Amino acid sequence: MSIILQLRRIVMITVLALGAVSLLLILLGISPLTIGITLTKGSIFSWLKFNHVLTIWIPLLLCSCGLLFTFRAGLWNIGVEGQVICGAIGATLVLRLDNTGLPPAALLSFALFTSFLAGGLWGALAGLLKTRGGVNEIFGGLGLNFVAQGVVLWLILGPWKRAGMASMSGTDLFPRELWMWIPPGWRVAPAAIVLVVIVFLLTGMILNATRFGLKIKAAGFNPQAARLFGIRPDLVGFTAMSIGGGLAGLAGGVQVSCVYHRLIPSISSSYGYLALLVVMLAGYKVTPVPIICLLFACLAAGSIQLPITLQIDSSLSGVIQGALVLSGLLVYGLQQRKSRGH
């Protein structure tokens, strides 16, 4: 598609979504302009705030990369939340190990690796339920989300409770040396940024420039025909679910090792659901994903300013995100209808 057409689409989506939200705000007697300024100021106008944006951007982009795999394979991976949680549990498991004798850097790497494995296993489970058990992946993913949420609560209030008393604030903090290094004046671990950039580049490369990526695409577009090319669609789908789960798990690992330094009940922070919105708005394409993640992260981080400075409920940022995705779908639909010539 030509650049001009794409730009026009982006403009249409933005105008539609922001127009609708602005209208709502005006009806409520709130100035959309003030809101816009507040959100922008609150997200990118200071180094610290931009750091906060990045803190959200990293796990969100990891989850979105995972979803790119599963969407390519034609699967609805609704279980991302659960996969993030499992990754977090995996990382916590490693970081709680005593007397490993390993240097902190090695243990941290091992923890991240474990989070990838754990998330991958949870994703694979949903994949297995679908391919072997005949359980619809939407339902399986959802069910597994609830199960993972239950498990993490149980771990925090039970076996992994704080010394002294179980608390909603999560498990005990890991020893300081097991916190991912953050330079003074920063709020986000450079290692996590490097990790997510590498993951994103790898995702793009695997999906667009490898035989395996092509296989995923083929299995997603037409599983029946893919078999004629020697592709096993169920195996490919299962692998995609595992990778998707693994990347979501990695997001959980980052949450634990770089952000919270412990396991908390809502460790997944709804990134799983948010990432679904991101990838849908991106039209399931790779390139726009980091940009949309950044936009969503800015909205999430900037929305904190709404109650502070304007005494406005910050759910507004979620409204804007939802409106963007919905108008995206509307615009795609209208354009397709036009090109079909009705």
Next chain:
Amino acid sequence: MIELAEISKNFGRVQALHRVSLKVNPGSIHGIIGENGAGKSTLMKILTGFIRKSGGDFFFHSENIDLNSPKDAREIGIGMLYQEPLDFPQLSVLDNFMAGGTDFSPGNQRTILAKLCNNFSFNLNPENKVEELTIGERQQLELMRLIRDGAKILILDEPTSGISEKQQELLFNALRSLKDDGAAILLVSHKLEEIELLCDEVTVLRHGKIAGYQKCPFDREKMLHAMFDILPVSQPPAIKHIAGEPLLNFHKISSKTGRSGLNSVSTTIRSGEVVGLAGVDGSGQSVFLKSAFGLLQPDSGSISHLLEVKTRAFIPADRLAEGLIPGLTIREHHILSKESGPIITSKSGLAKTRDAIKTYSIKGTPETEIENLSGGNLQRLLLSLISADIQLILMENPTRGLDVQSAAWTWKHLHSRLGAEEAIIFASPDLEEIMEQSTRILVFYNGSITLDTQTKATDYQQLSRAVTGEDSQKQ
């Protein structure tokens, strides 16, 4: 009663119908014949309002009318039995019978259904799910539904493909009695025998235009001439090889897949053979091919291949839906079809793709997404994907949707690549194609092989009897 005047229809750039005019009279059966893709179904669907015409007029009792939806058509008593059954397989017979009707009273409708069944000597259980019925029974049900709805103009689109002899007889009797009651009937068919048996008049369509019209009694030669213009010159293939080593062995294979499944099928395919699978659609040919390729696992019996999977290729009937991957480009298909390294660069497969585009004269560039190719080009692409080391080519309807020239080209190509080590197995609904292209013929009837013969040793008459199940001598 109803008249079509200069009806045209185009699907995007495809002109399916061009100024077709037709008249249908009460108390008569009007046949429509023509080769595959002539536009018969399209014309009928326009007449029921299922799809919209691009130009032309309808006259009902000399009055110009609109037919914008099946609802409009039903109001003036037009009812159609579609080529692919448009019913609700998961619902019961009774629900299907009532669907779309105005009267919803199960008790009442059950009685009406029973009465109709009785009239036509059909036998249907109202509680059964429709998916459990045979194609013939599904047609019977639809027919009764149309009659219940008071259809006075009945359209039947190839009602006899895929049904048994007995069901066909029941159907024809029903049609005759409807005709006697004053209904106007349009019967679409490929089969000249049917037309001769039933129809009072016949219209021949070719390439979307009227190519001939006759009244009973019909002149068979003229009809064929109208259908095909130049009668297809049979080019007996230059058969170079005699049957050699066995490549594929079926031993008592049974399967429940498909309309009729497979019942204990045993046969051996040898190198150098071109085996044509004949039979009414859905008699097991397709299950046979898919099992041979390995797409389907049989429920019992054993298949032994003397070939690796990599040396088999399968070309399904529905190329776009089952054989190729819409969304991918020509080049991507070529990359997938050949073993290569894990990384794809901008050059991967490019040379090969260009080569294939040229050799197979595919209208497109390596980056063309394949859903933009025409049927003929899709077939060429599929053939180009078969690499040189393939030894067993399995095809469903290899020339479906191809014009005479493309079809001839395809066969020339296939025969030219057939060496002493290779074999081709193909299914086709067209007996002439089978007679012309194959060295050996297997006839399928109801999931069994009812005739297995060298082409030389048989003739058209024997084959057509075998296909309809009359001639069930096993060899």
Next chain:
Amino acid sequence: MEISIPSLVAAILVMAAPLVLAALGETLTEKAGVVNLSLDGTILLGAMSGFVIASESQSALFGFIAAAATGATVGAVLAVIGVRLGQSQVAVGFALTFLCRDLAYFLGNPYARQQGPQLETLPIPILSKIPFLGEAFFSHSLIVYLSLLAIPGCYYFLYRTRQGLILRSAGENPDGCWARGINPLRVQIIYTILGSSLVGLAGGAFSLAVKPGWGHPQGCEGIGWIALALVIFGGWNPVRVAAGAYFFGLLQLLGIYFQDYFTTIPAQIFQVAPFPLMIFALILINLGHKSKDRKLTGWIKLLSGRPPKWLGKNYKQA
């Protein structure tokens, strides 16, 4: 805790009422071939609008009307983008879920934790005096009666009326519908809206009767996903879907009682149990389909149900 069966039954009936309404609404929509994934958000938005309108008008009835209208509006958005314009219904539903949820919190914020009208219980004069049954079934609020009546109502509508047959046929084969003179798109649009209005009503049932009040958290976050799961679990049969809702309620209640008997097992285990159980049941059903054992298959068939053939696909008219 001592268990009194009638009051236990009554409690389950009340708690499950919104779940039944939402799941039945989704059943109607899905039977017509459309997946509406927005339930979780729609319920919250319905709860909010129901509460706000009821508070402003001091009438629970207006609240319920508003809740249903809210649901219908959400359904209409899905119908336009996901049915009419042929976009992925799952995607639209998902986006709507989150949009509606946040919209509910945003718009409802000024009304949080205020006292508002509630639906009063309305024991049915003579019936409520019947021992056992009276307390269990006939001493509820209108919305609970509605949820109880909706089950046979929905079943009757789907399987015993002409419109119901049209609905089902649109979900099975829209082309077949069109050939019979029915516009399947129109059918799908109507039942997307109608089903969603039941979902909105479920929201109202929460904020005006079952868990009266509005706030953040509302206490029904997540219930929409459960309703969706129940539709699959119930095999798209309204009676079994509703039975699933009551079963879910029963398990929740048992979880509370089990706490006393299995004091070492954390509370969360009992509450999460329905999901693995349902997944397990679905696997059994699937294996039952594959198995060649006739006896087993017969049993499993009782439990199983197939999705409408066209579920979630977009219909493009010829």
Next chain:
Amino acid sequence: SSFSAESTYPFGLLMVGPANDHGWSQAHFEAGQEMEKVLPGTKMIYIDKVNPADRPGITVPMLVDDLVSKGAKLIIGNSDDMKDGMREAAMTHPDIKFIHISGDDVVTGKAGANLSNLMGRMEYGKMMAGFTAAMSSKTGKIGYLGPLINAETRRLTAAAYLGARYAWTKIRKKDAADLKFKVSWIGFWFNIPGVTSDPTLVTNSFINSGYDVIISGIDTTEALVVAGQKRKEGKNVWAIPYDYIGACAASPEACLGVPYFNWVPGYTQMIGSAMAGKWKQEFLWLNPDWKSINNQETSSIGFKAGDALGEKAQKGLADFQASLADGTLNLFTGPLNFQDGTVFLKDKVTATDDQIWNLPQLLEGMAGASK
């Protein structure tokens, strides 16, 4: 304005729930607003819904950064689950003062010098709740709607039980064995369908099993709402909500009263000394003002009687408060056993603060899980 820019003392308030939750967070929010009057020169900057579910990816240190950049000189975090975040933020901002509500970092020695803990002795509030419950109950069955099990919730539940037992045996002169006091934990501070027990359902089953007073220990008001509904159906039941002075409003006719936090005295003391440059690290566990427990300026813990509280019970409550006030009555006095029968306090021994703060089990006579 009458102050110069330098004289203003902005402070930040991080609330775990919405500022208008009619509960824990609103109590803090209103105290914060009050500060601007009580301590001229202060100005509150607040952020509510500070929890990862509502604000994905936003952590306490981030928000503290933001508040500090807006000029906040002191930060209050109002939830146990901000424990680690407050400690971390306090380390990054050594010149800013931090008050962590309900934490114990000062006691455990994990806190830096700029971090203090503040809590009210809700044990007394819960004793009064238990007392009123037992004074009002007709069936002698009191249900406690518990959140999740930890030392804080155990000690509050135990306090409620002690209050109830006192009223039952000493005032109403009944047999201790006839008092049923049962805790049912839902698993979290509020309902998450499919993950926690449903508090509405729990309250319902309490009432259906004959429990006629429900004491709420969770963040939301289900217990009171359900009790109100049941009263309308003709059942004689009551509930006692929690946290916020105005909590009875959800259903006044079913409300026996509410034990509530009043953060004004604590805030005044801590912010005041910080403003005056006299900050010192403290662990403040503030008592009610026994002279007048509902005095909004002085009492950190209050008990506001509800509309449904009977006259006799009200009188009894006054006496009860008086004896708690003059120290003649300490309910955490032996002989007291744990739920498993082991000895908690020997005869005449009173519990230390530490023993109460870290109560390891429920007490003998209470039903429900301890761990």
